[in-house]
Amino acid sequence: MTTQPRGHRAVIEAALNDWWINTDPVEPFHSPAVAKQIEEYLLSSGYVIAPDTRKTDMPKRRDIALLIALAAACAAAAVAASIVNDWWWGALGILGAALLTKEARHDIRDRRHARNSQ
Missing domain, CATH: 1.10.287 (Helix Hairpins)
Structure with missing residues (x-):
């Protein structure tokens, strides 16, 4: 029996598995389509994808x-x-x-x- 990954990695793994299962294997790999499908899965799981805009410790x-x-x-x-x-x-x-x-x-x-x- 394998243990299920927890937290964010479990959702990312599920998104990749969803893409892998629902994609035709003979279909050419199209990165934008893959990114869109995985993003939709993550957004439907309650995740928000946004850049990290926290203030950095740049030299003053x-x-x-x-x-x-x-x-x-x-x-x-x-x-x-x-x-x-x-x-x-x-x-x-x-x-x-x-x-x-x-x-x-x-x-x-x-x-x-x-x-x-x-």
């Missing part, structure tokens, strides 16, 4: 502006350290500015493509 403009300001501050500190011949701090400032700029660039890209930050 304020956070991106802060990253850019910190990168500019690191670059300015690197220039100031280089003027007084403190090359070690100048190199660290350049490294910090580069890393913060890279992070800001990724956040801008994620925001432009409406993706969650990684």
Whole structure:
């Protein structure tokens, strides 16, 4: 005796079985017709098919502006350290500015493509 799947998967399985049983096997596979039949089955079972429109955790403009300001501050500190011949701090400032700029660039890209930050 096999156990019946529960919940959403049971309804999806039933919709696919319904399509499989009610479709002529020699009929060519037509995706839109299959999608329509399965959608009708799911809707008749009480399911609503809709896109997920919840607010995403995209990077905020304020956070991106802060990253850019910190990168500019690191670059300015690197220039100031280089003027007084403190090359070690100048190199660290350049490294910090580069890393913060890279992070800001990724956040801008994620925001432009409406993706969650990684």
